[in-house]
Structure formats: C-alpha cells, structure tokens
Amino acid sequence: MSGRLVVVGLGPGNPDQITPEARGAVGEATDLFGYGPYVERVELGAHQTRYASDNREEISRASAALEMAASGRHVAVVSGGDAGVFAMAAAVCEAIEHGPQAWRGIDVSVVPGVTAMLAVAARIGAPLGHDFCAMSLSDNLKPWDVIEARLRAVATAGFVIALYNPISRGRPWQLGNAFEILREILPATTPVVFGRAVGRPDERIAVMPVGEADATLADMATCVIIGSAETRIIERDGLPPLVYSPRSAGMLSR
Known part of the structure; x- marks a missing residue:
C-alpha cells in the first residue's frame, strides 16, 4: 500500500x-x-x-x-x-x-x-508593496546569459527584484555582475536591501543605493532585494529606515 x-x-x-x-x-x-x-x-x-x-x-x-x-x-x-x-x-x-x-x-x-524575501521585506518595511519578481542567481540549472537577459528585462519593466542564491564560494562574481547590469538601467539611488539570516541570532540587514551596492555583503544566507525606480526610503530619527514601494507605482508623474 x-x-x-x-x-x-x-x-x-x-x-x-x-x-x-x-x-x-x-x-x-x-x-x-x-x-x-x-x-x-x-x-x-x-x-x-x-x-x-x-x-x-x-x-x-x-x-x-x-x-x-x-x-x-x-x-x-x-x-x-x-x-x-x-x-x-x-x-x-x-x-x-x-x-x-x-x-x-x-x-x-x-x-x-x-520564504526569505517575505521575511526580509517585513523586517525593512514594504519593498514588495507593488509588482515584484523573484530570481535565483545560481547558474547551476540555467546559463548565466539567461540570468543576464532576465535581469535586464525585469529591471527595464520596473519590477522590484528579490535575488536568491546571490553568491557562493564557487561563483563569487555573479552578484557583482548583476549589480553592474542593474546600474545601467536603474537610478543610482535605487535602494538595495541585504537581508541575511533574518529572524536568526546572526541576522544582518543593510540598506544602500544600487550605485554603491557592495556584493561582498552577501552570502548564501542572504536574500537581496533591489527596488524599482519608484521604491523609497523613509529616514527616521533614532530608528531604522523604512523601505517601501508605493502601491500606485507608475502613476506619480501623471
């Protein structure tokens, strides 16, 4: 049976x-x-x-x-x-x-x-508040040129991007290359969130603009969320910033 x-x-x-x-x-x-x-x-x-x-x-x-x-x-x-x-x-x-x-x-x-992107997003605010996608940067099961093409497509389309498997000892270069691609498309001030081991004792959160994003801050326990051109940071005195993507994305200039 x-x-x-x-x-x-x-x-x-x-x-x-x-x-x-x-x-x-x-x-x-x-x-x-x-x-x-x-x-x-x-x-x-x-x-x-x-x-x-x-x-x-x-x-x-x-x-x-x-x-x-x-x-x-x-x-x-x-x-x-x-x-x-x-x-x-x-x-x-x-x-x-x-x-x-x-x-x-x-x-x-x-x-x-x-899933990791939801835990990271909840810790920092609401970066997934509008349209988003999730991608793995691992090229174990798909070629790197496919990853590059998808990064360009979703960044151009205005999606927030959650990156899984961003870096490893065997492929330490891929997240850096991804940032180079995104810098060609996104404003340099676009927020990037590094969320490592969220909810565990070794949790680490860092927020920086894509123009300054440092790939060495990530490891395989990290989920990286790259905002869209409309993702915002709210600075708060004595408190961590809030990162969010407005629900009305794409309509701000109308």
Whole structure:
C-alpha cells in the first residue's frame, strides 16, 4: 500500500516563523528528508528518523523520499523558507515525472512556509508593496546569459527584484555582475536591501543605493532585494529606515 509524502517549508530559520500547519505535518511524519542544516532544525520524536543530504542532491533526495513513501511510510521532505520557491517541491515533482509509474499514485501534498524575501521585506518595511519578481542567481540549472537577459528585462519593466542564491564560494562574481547590469538601467539611488539570516541570532540587514551596492555583503544566507525606480526610503530619527514601494507605482508623474 502506498504511503504519503508531504513537502514542508520550515520558514527562514526562526522557530516562531514555522506555521502551525508545517509544524503539524512534520510531527506526523515517520521519516524526514532534507538538506543537512534544514532537517537538523527539526526536533525528532521517538517515531521519527532523519535522513540528511548535501545541498546539491535534490533529485536523489526526492527520489529516496518517494521510494520510501511508496513502501508505505509517511515521509516529510523539508526545505528552508517555502518549499515551492527554488526548493524541494519542484524537485519532488520532477522526480515523479521521470520516475516509476508507481510514484504517481503516492499521496503528495505541499505545505507552504515563509520564504526569505517575505521575511526580509517585513523586517525593512514594504519593498514588495507593488509588482515584484523573484530570481535565483545560481547558474547551476540555467546559463548565466539567461540570468543576464532576465535581469535586464525585469529591471527595464520596473519590477522590484528579490535575488536568491546571490553568491557562493564557487561563483563569487555573479552578484557583482548583476549589480553592474542593474546600474545601467536603474537610478543610482535605487535602494538595495541585504537581508541575511533574518529572524536568526546572526541576522544582518543593510540598506544602500544600487550605485554603491557592495556584493561582498552577501552570502548564501542572504536574500537581496533591489527596488524599482519608484521604491523609497523613509529616514527616521533614532530608528531604522523604512523601505517601501508605493502601491500606485507608475502613476506619480501623471
């Protein structure tokens, strides 16, 4: 008899930001699969077993979880943030599409979580208050020229841009190149928000204009939000600034 598989987003790292639905789904599972640092966030019950793997093993992780679910187990695959945003929900779907026919009969569900861009935006104000997009700067699964073309397109169209996977040891140059592209299109004063590990003890937030944006402030725990030409900063005496994108973007000059 086929078991169940649930894909769960654990939020950006603060235990208070795990939704009750996600907490319940993880607690009901017998077997938990995930990238090591994410699955280690879960406190195991006596009925549970943890299976940790490397960050670049998404498809093999999904396949192992599906195989176990097909044997009748109740399996949870966990992700940081939201499982459907550059995370394991897509990997599970891909594994099902290309895997054995039996996997299509597994009871699969996805539980949403608080993704990094929402946590960063909430901490700084409302930079996602108007139209925005999310992009990954990783070129592991798409070529860099595609990333460049998309950056130019969305910046020209006036979208606020949330960048995931902005930089790593293996590709330390990509965020800097992205800023160079954006400086050709956006006003130099356009706000950039660096939100690192929001909600965790090592949280760090920095705001600066794109003309001065320093790529070395980011790492793989950072989500970078680049405003549109209409995104604003409200300076406040003795308090952090508020960054927001007006709801009426595109109409200010009419």
